Amino acid sequence: MNESLLLIAHGSRREASNDEVRELTVRLRSAAADRFHEVDCAFLELAEPSIPDGIQRLIDGGAQAVTVLPYFLAAGRHVIQDVPALVAEKRADHPEVDIRIAPYLGTSDEIPRLLLSLV
Amino acid sequence: MNESLLLIAHGSRREASNDEVRELTVRLRSAAADRFHEVDCAFLELAEPSIPDGIQRLIDGGAQAVTVLPYFLAAGRHVIQDVPALVAEKRADHPEVDIRIAPYLGTSDEIPRLLLSLV
Numbered sequence: 259m260n261e262s263l264l265l266i267a268h269g270s271r272r273e274a275s276n277d278e279v280r281e282l283t284v285r286l287r288s289a290a291a292d293r294f295h296e297v298d299c300a301f302l303e304l305a306e307p308s309i310p311d312g313i314q315r316l317i318d319g320g321a322q323a324v325t326v327l328p329y330f331l332a333a334g335r336h337v338i339q340d341v342p343a344l345v346a347e348k349r350a351d352h353p354e355v356d357i358r359i360a361p362y363l364g365t366s367d368e369i370p371r372l373l374l375s376l377v
Numbered sequence: 378m379n380e381s382l383l384l385i386a387h388g389s390r391r392e393a394s395n396d397e398v399r400e401l402t403v404r405l406r407s408a409a410a411d412r413f414h415e416v417d418c419a420f421l422e423l424a425e426p427s428i429p430d431g432i433q434r435l436i437d438g439g440a441q442a443v444t445v446l447p448y449f450l451a452a453g454r455h456v457i458q459d460v461p462a463l464v465a466e467k468r469a470d471h472p473e474v475d476i477r478i479a480p481y482l483g484t485s486d487e488i489p490r491l492l493l494s495l496v
Contacts, residue, residue: 275451332394
């Protein structure tokens with residue numbers, strides 16, 4: 259089964275911020291090579307590709323399952339409403355593909371330890 | 378020496394998101410009890426306390442050093458400009474207090490591993 263991963267971020271007017279997400283995607287791709295056929299990123303707004311386009315690219319690349327992984331810290335409107343709405347549309351377009359949304363980064367139990375490693 | 382830690386987040390119109398940051402602060406406080414006299418949180422906008430007020434509370438509580446820890450994933454305008462400007466003002470007001478800004482969460486090398494633990 260061809261499973262692919264789409265890291266999704268908010269997107270920024272500052273292109274260097276979007277590039278940070280793209281560089282993270284490269285690191286994620288090598289870390290996840292044994293689990294995912296392809297790893298890519300997409301943005302909710304202000305940067306390309308969009309989330310629907312990012313999912314479509316993976317499907318066009320042969321993905322039978324796509325995991326959407328929100329690179330978000332808090333369950334704001336984007337995580338609660340916008341992302342699920344975009345994913346629901348893609349599911350309707352491609353009922354043959356298993357498209358699911360993983361928990362967002364902020365839910366990780368390891369965040370406190372990571373934060374303390376920075377100070 | 379009384380060192381205190383201030384976790385700073387963007388702030389959201391959705392109060393549940395701000396409460397997520399406050400709950401994280403509680404977890405951070407117990408995880409960091411051996412290193413920091415006090416651990417608190419503050420918000421850039423849309424929630425209380427503000428970053429200047431958060432720093433001031435810690436100083437009023439006796440902090441001789443305050444580490445400002447940005448709970449941000451990318452180096453957008455907020456991390457690059459807004460937070461340093463607010464901190465610079467507080468440094469000018471309180472030259473006797475060592476106020477420094479830690480690297481933001483998104484710089485952690487462990488992010489890829491954390492992301493993969495979510496899928």
